[in-house]
Amino acid sequence: MTDMAHAPEAHAAEAHAHAEEAFIWKYVFSKNHRVIGIQYYVTAMVMALVAGLLAMLIRLQLAWPQRDWGVLAKLFPMGYDVGGGFGVMRPEFYAMLFTMHGTIMVFFVLSTAPVSGFGNILIPLQAGARDMAFPFLNGLSYWTFFVGCVVILSSFFVGAGAAAGGWTAYPPLSALKGAVPGSETGQTFWIIGMVFFIASFTMGGLNFVTTIINLRTKGLTPLRMPMTLWAMFLVAVLGLLAFPALVAACLMLIFDRHFGTSFFLPTGLVLNNVPLLGPDGKTFLHQGGSPLLWQHLFWFLGHPEVYILMLPALGFTSDILVTFARKPLFGYKSMVGALWAIAGLSFIVWGHHMFVSGMNPYLGMAFAVGTILIAVPSAVKVFNWLATLRGARIRFNTPMLWAVGVVSLFISGGLSGVWLAQSAPDIQLHDTMFVAAHFHLIMAGAALFGVFGATSYWFPKMFGRMMNDTLGKAHFWFTFVTYYGTFFPMHYIGIAGHLRRIYDPYQYEFLKPLQPINQLITISALILGSSQILFFVNFFWSAFAGKKATENPWQANGLEWTTASPPPHGNWPGPIPEVHRWPYEYANPDFPKDHVMQHEPLTAAEMEVKAAEGPSRHEH
Amino acid sequence: MSTEVLRKPSRPGPHRGGEGGGEPGGDGNGRGGPEVFFDPGRFGLWLFLATLSMMFVGFTSAYMVRRLAPDWTPLRPPGLLWINTAVLLLSSATLEAARRRLRGWNPAGVSPWLTATGALGALFVAGQLAAWRVLAARGYFLSGSPHNSFFYMLSGIHGLHLLVGLVWFAVVLVKARRLAYTPGEADGLGMFATYWHFLTGLWIYLLLLLFVL
Ligand code: HEM
Numbered sequence: 001m002t003d004m005a006h007a008p009e010a011h012a013a014e015a016h017a018h019a020e021e022a023f024i025w026k027y028v029f030s031k032n033h034r035v036i037g038i039q040y041y042v043t044a045m046v047m048a049l050v051a052g053l054l055a056m057l058i059r060l061q062l063a064w065p066q067r068d069w070g071v072l073a074k075l076f077p078m079g080y081d082v083g084g085g086f087g088v089m090r091p092e093f094y095a096m097l098f099t100m101h102g103t104i105m106v107f108f109v110l111s112t113a114p115v116s117g118f119g120n121i122l123i124p125l126q127a128g129a130r131d132m133a134f135p136f137l138n139g140l141s142y143w144t145f146f147v148g149c150v151v152i153l154s155s156f157f158v159g160a161g162a163a164a165g166g167w168t169a170y171p172p173l174s175a176l177k178g179a180v181p182g183s184e185t186g187q188t189f190w191i192i193g194m195v196f197f198i199a200s201f202t203m204g205g206l207n208f209v210t211t212i213i214n215l216r217t218k219g220l221t222p223l224r225m226p227m228t229l230w231a232m233f234l235v236a237v238l239g240l241l242a243f244p245a246l247v248a249a250c251l252m253l254i255f256d257r258h259f260g261t262s263f264f265l266p267t268g269l270v271l272n273n274v275p276l277l278g279p280d281g282k283t284f285l286h287q288g289g290s291p292l293l294w295q296h297l298f299w300f301l302g303h304p305e306v307y308i309l310m311l312p313a314l315g316f317t318s319d320i321l322v323t324f325a326r327k328p329l330f331g332y333k334s335m336v337g338a339l340w341a342i343a344g345l346s347f348i349v350w351g352h353h354m355f356v357s358g359m360n361p362y363l364g365m366a367f368a369v370g371t372i373l374i375a376v377p378s379a380v381k382v383f384n385w386l387a388t389l390r391g392a393r394i395r396f397n398t399p400m401l402w403a404v405g406v407v408s409l410f411i412s413g414g415l416s417g418v419w420l421a422q423s424a425p426d427i428q429l430h431d432t433m434f435v436a437a438h439f440h441l442i443m444a445g446a447a448l449f450g451v452f453g454a455t456s457y458w459f460p461k462m463f464g465r466m467m468n469d470t471l472g473k474a475h476f477w478f479t480f481v482t483y484y485g486t487f488f489p490m491h492y493i494g495i496a497g498h499l500r501r502i503y504d505p506y507q508y509e510f511l512k513p514l515q516p517i518n519q520l521i522t523i524s525a526l527i528l529g530s531s532q533i534l535f536f537v538n539f540f541w542s543a544f545a546g547k548k549a550t551e552n553p554w555q556a557n558g559l560e561w562t563t564a565s566p567p568p569h570g571n572w573p574g575p576i577p578e579v580h581r582w583p584y585e586y587a588n589p590d591f592p593k594d595h596v597m598q599h600e601p602l603t604a605a606e607m608e609v610k611a612a613e614g615p616s617r618h619e620h
Numbered sequence: 621m622s623t624e625v626l627r628k629p630s631r632p633g634p635h636r637g638g639e640g641g642g643e644p645g646g647d648g649n650g651r652g653g654p655e656v657f658f659d660p661g662r663f664g665l666w667l668f669l670a671t672l673s674m675m676f677v678g679f680t681s682a683y684m685v686r687r688l689a690p691d692w693t694p695l696r697p698p699g700l701l702w703i704n705t706a707v708l709l710l711s712s713a714t715l716e717a718a719r720r721r722l723r724g725w726n727p728a729g730v731s732p733w734l735t736a737t738g739a740l741g742a743l744f745v746a747g748q749l750a751a752w753r754v755l756a757a758r759g760y761f762l763s764g765s766p767h768n769s770f771f772y773m774l775s776g777i778h779g780l781h782l783l784v785g786l787v788w789f790a791v792v793l794v795k796a797r798r799l800a801y802t803p804g805e806a807d808g809l810g811m812f813a814t815y816w817h818f819l820t821g822l823w824i825y826l827l828l829l830l831f832v833l
């Protein structure tokens with residue numbers, strides 16, 4: 001790993017050398033954390049566009065299942081029955097849509113933009129480091145991710161289309177090549193794409209943890225770290241410890257698919273009425289494997305994974321709320337403790353995805369208790385945020401709106417989680433749209449709102465300009481209203497028994513009366529999808545022509561605000577600032593101004609108090 | 621972790637600050653040096669090994685679950701495996717001998733021992749392949765029974781990691797021949813040793829898991 005470290009050649013003639021650096025090394029194969037972060041971010045947003053379009057097709061199908069979509073049939077001939085003038089979606093195509101929508105959104109968008117994107121942009125800036133610990137590894141991780149994206153996108157065009165076994169890739173659909181059209185080449189591409197993704201995420205995680213542990217500037221003790229930095233640290237640890245289980249599972253899946261083993265495949269499989277026999281023609285090819293084994297391995301990763309999406313949003317929200325409330329973060333230590341508790345508990349609750357898989361009810365009970373326990377640290381976070389906002393003179397700029405949106409989604413999505421966490425109600429609710437409502441509010445929603453909030457808040461550090469506040473607010477309100485409009489009614493139809501992942505709900509008599517709600521959801525989703533145009537317009541317009549940003553446009557306290565917008569190469573033109581206090585020193589009556597930045601030395605009065613009280617006061 | 625890992629920030633290590641690591645002549649981090657300081661390279665390696673271990677924890681749990689199925693027929697390990705294991709252990713021992721030479725201010729004495737390490741490692745890989753052939757000749761194939769599957773898969777994955785280790789070994793050997801490692805500054809060699817010993821330990825663990833427990 002020594003070879004990954006960067007030779008000091010760049011140091012000598014800094015200013016000059018960089019001006020002459022070739023475009024390709026500076027912006028394409030860059031090793032600079034900020035450039036890599038932006039590359040991750042932009043790539044993730046492109047993937048979001050694809051996955052969002054897939055969602056629109058899903059919704060059209062659910063609202064008007066038997067309709068003849070002439071235009072769409074022309075656009076996606078593989079997905080619609082065109083023969084005889086029909087343009088009705090094929091069931092296999094529907095399965096492919098929700099599989100790829102979920103896969104891309106969860107891994108390639110909402111794990112990537114907040115973690116790999118903002119993690120790379122913010123960690124060195126908030127920690128006071130010149131760059132990440134292993135810049136070469138960092139660049140490599142981006143390009144590995146890029147290859148993963150290419151593989152996933154190209155899977156739409158191979159053989160019979162992309163994977164169609166759900167983002168959870170349960171066997172036997174994912175393990176038997178002949179199960180559904182997408183189980184053939186599409187699933188192989190899915191596995192390869194995921195392996196690239198995981199490799200890239202692991203390289204990123206090594207960098208995150210090493211940087212945060214080893215390269216923090218002087219004075220930045222753990223309990224002076226901003227919440228975002230804490231979240232990034234825990235996310236990286238979760239990724240490093242949870243993803244390997246999925247790698248192991250994927251390897252076994254490859255063996256089952258291509259080498260005839262039976263890790264996940266049980267005896268007695270019959271495909272299209274033909275028993276799947278081994279080479280001897282008498283006994284079954286696969287014997288005794290356990291599909292449930294995959295589910296355990298998948299969800300051992302899967303549950304920490306949803307917190308990988310969630311934690312950065314929680315970090316961003318804490319930092320943004322405080323800045324715009326102009327008050328110190330309420331209960332900082334308990335906020336850090338809550339993050340640790342959530343991260344720790346996330347490893348022992350995966351069974352709540354499998355309550356109805358026939359697991360021992362006592363085991364189910366244990367998983368239920370563990371899951372409900374997560375409500376405690378989650379509630380701590382919510383109450384601390386509310387206490388932070390209480391009595392504050394809030395500035396409602398765009399970032400603040402998104403942060404409040406995250407709080408709202410975290411509450412409404414968390415409440416349904418408590419229902420689902422109990423194994424008895426889950427018998428009714430499992431695999432219904434109630435679950436879809438739940439995870440879209442809490443995981444997808446909070447992560448998405450977190451990314452939008454972080455984008456508008458840290459945009460100066462990305463591009464040196466401000467985003468347009470009016471456009472930003474319009475984007476927020478459209479998104480907020482239609483987001484609830486899309487996902488809130490799903491609770492209702494879910495309780496009424498509307499299954500998820502079904503191609504045509506109206507095959508079921510009892511679901512027919514729910515049709516108007518499904519149509520309402522779809523209309524809301526279409527508006528939600530189109531409102532994102534506001535964001536893309538604002539993003540590109542502001543990146544090139546927005547108002548130039550000052551060093552610290554929001555009067556915030558973190559180290560990232562002590563350097564230029566955007567920061568120069570090496571992040572600080574001079575020496576790296578030292579840290580003397582926590583990042584949430586707002587409205588302290590001992591100071592004439594309303595905020596004191598992390599690098600400002602203690603005043604004489606503070607020194608006296610500190611000497612009298614021992615070291616604890618300013619450690620927070 | 622050895623004490624070397626905990627080295628204090630006296631050294632302006634090549635890792636620190638990375639690209640553009642500070643102003644010329646500075647310590648790479650300007651005024652505020654890092655608070656805690658493990659050597660980042662080593663720290664990263666340990667993290668990576670933790671990740672790798674988690675993968676094998678995943679395999680272990682799968683193995684324990686799968687073993688309970690009624691179709692489980694145990695595989696009798698070929699005797700060759702024990703010889704291979706001895707070879708691998710020996711390679712770790714010669715590696716330690718090489719490091720001892722280095723610590724004893726005898727950089728020139730390093731490369732013979734190091735060469736032995738690589739040779740034994742290669743021998744181990746060859747021995748593993750031979751063991752596979754022995755099993756195949758006896759009619760035990762990958763998909764024959766779950767125990768076979770686990771054995772072939774886990775020994776294969778371990779072997780692939782060892783091949784990566786051999787590539788790293790080649791780099792280390794070239795450097796050692798050029799006397800690039802000095803006693804106080806054994807980083808490259810030390811990291812390689814960490815990885816190599818990890819693989820030795822991992823193999824012993826797999827052997828116990830598959831055939832003893
Ligand atoms: C424009 C916004 C979105 C809309 C309209 C939308 C819509 C949908 C719909 C209709 C389904 C299928 C429900 C079913 O199984 O029948 C679904 C599934 C899913 N969505 Fe979204 N979604 C959106 C955003 C997101 C985001 C941001 C994420 C990121 C985490 C996400 C993750 C998922 C996942 C994981 C599934 C489950 C896939 C499966 O069960 O196979 N969605 N979404």
Ligand SMILES: [Cu+2]
Pocket residue numbers: 302303306349350352353
């Ligand atoms: Cu979960």
